[in-house]
Structures are given as C-alpha cells and as structure tokens.
Amino acid sequence: MATLPKLKLLFLEEDKKITGEGFKHFLQHPKLEHLGLDKTNVNDETLKIIVQIPKLKTISLKGTKVTFEGLMAVASSRKIVFYLEGSFSEEQIKTFEQAQRNAGKKKPAVNQEDFEHNKQLLLNFFDEMTKWEAFAGNRDALEDAYDGYDSQNRELQSRCREIFKKYCTDKKRSGYRPEGISYSLMKGGTYGRHKIIDSEQITKNKMYIYTQDESNLQHRFLFIRKEDQWLIDDAQCNFGGRWDKCGL
Structure with a gap:
C-alpha cells in the first residue's frame, strides 16, 4: 500500500497483525493524511514511526497497545489530531492535547x-x-x-x-x-x-x-x-x- 501514491485514507482496524512496523515504508509517502488503527497492536515504539509520516493529519488509536507515556512521547506532533476516546481518560486526553499546544508555543508567558x-x-x-x-x-x-x-x-x-x-x-x-x-x-x-x-x-x-x-x-x-x-x-x-x- 505504501506504493499507492494517491492513498489519502487508510483504515486497518481490528487487525491484531498490525503492529505499526510496516509504516516505516510510508515515511516518504506524499499523500497519506488519515489513519484508522483501532484495535490493532500498534505500540509506543511503532507510534513514534507513524507520526513521522509527512502529511498525516489524523490518527485513531482506540484499543491499541499505546500507553499514556507513549502518547506523551509524541506530543510534539502538534499538527496531528489524535482520536483516543475509550482508551484514555478524559483527563489524560486533556493533558495530551495541552502538551501538543505547548509544543507549538514559542511566546512569552501569559499575562x-x-x-x-x-x-x-x-x-x-x-x-x-x-x-x-x-x-x-x-x-x-x-x-x-x-x-x-x-x-x-x-x-x-x-x-x-x-x-x-x-x-x-x-x-x-x-x-x-x-x-x-x-x-x-x-x-x-x-x-x-x-x-x-x-x-x-x-x-x-x-x-x-x-x-x-x-x-x-x-x-x-x-x-x-x-x-x-x-x-x-x-x-x-x-x-x-x-x-x-x-x-x-
């Protein structure tokens, strides 16, 4: 699939064979924007590979092996919207989204x-x-x-x-x-x-x-x-x- 140049959406949900390793072949993909990986075996380490896909805009990670620590490790990927409901608490999601926003801030402290x-x-x-x-x-x-x-x-x-x-x-x-x-x-x-x-x-x-x-x-x-x-x-x-x- 990494050889399909016009591929923008990819949903590989409910497939435990998917670990995320294969996304190393997508690191030069010119179009892929949306990924659905719910109920797969994507984990903290492979998530670090996935967020490097250059055009990626959204990713759904419900029911994967990604931990909160692994999620926070990619908070610098502030241009990607993560769909996480059900896998993380509301407080964890808010903390992660705040970390994403903070990653983009290069300005003075708020008055x-x-x-x-x-x-x-x-x-x-x-x-x-x-x-x-x-x-x-x-x-x-x-x-x-x-x-x-x-x-x-x-x-x-x-x-x-x-x-x-x-x-x-x-x-x-x-x-x-x-x-x-x-x-x-x-x-x-x-x-x-x-x-x-x-x-x-x-x-x-x-x-x-x-x-x-x-x-x-x-x-x-x-x-x-x-x-x-x-x-x-x-x-x-x-x-x-x-x-x-x-x-x-």
Missing part, C-alpha cells in the same frame, strides 16, 4: 490579568451572540415586528453589527458576520457550548484564547490591544491539525 479580562470579554461576546441567534431563529416574532424579509434582515444585521462594534476590532469581514448574516438554530447557538481550554500570549498586545465546542473541535480567538483596549479580532478552527480562518 494573567490580561487573560482574565479577555476571558470575560469573550464570554460576554458569546452570551450576546447566543441571544442574537435566538432572536434570529424566532422567525414568527420577526415577522410580527418587521414587515417583509428585507426589513427583518436589516434588523438582524443592525443588531449583529452593534455586538461586533462593542467587542470586536473595526474591520471588514467579507463572507462572515456581521457583513453576512448566518446563525445556528441549535440550542445555544454557535457559542453556547464552547469551553475555554487554554490561552497563548503572542506579544504584549496580542493573545489567543482557545476553546473547544460540543464536537471537540478546537477554536482560537485572537485578541488585539489597541489604545489600551482589548478587542476580539478574528477566529480560527483546527481542522486536521491546521488552523484555518472560520470567522466570528
């Missing part, structure tokens, strides 16, 4: 006073956006209050802009709120189930706050201090070990 301020700022933004989405999702109330579709959308956008004006940097956000109107109909909206999990000081005037949503997808919010005022600038999501813009 705790700034972090606490920005944490509350983010939570307040989440709260107001959740209320806005609940309002947006109540189409019957909107129809009663505002005559016509265009009038409804103008009111929604106006309310959204006010929230962004209060919490966010002033810049054009083409394709994202508040320039474009989008909202979640799920309970809690976009941000209602986000949990703050980490922070990172970029410079004296820039900081990331990391969250995790109900699907375990990680997000990070960039804060910028301008004229002694911290504001939310943008958001990214971690897709397959890579941070991509996802907007606010």
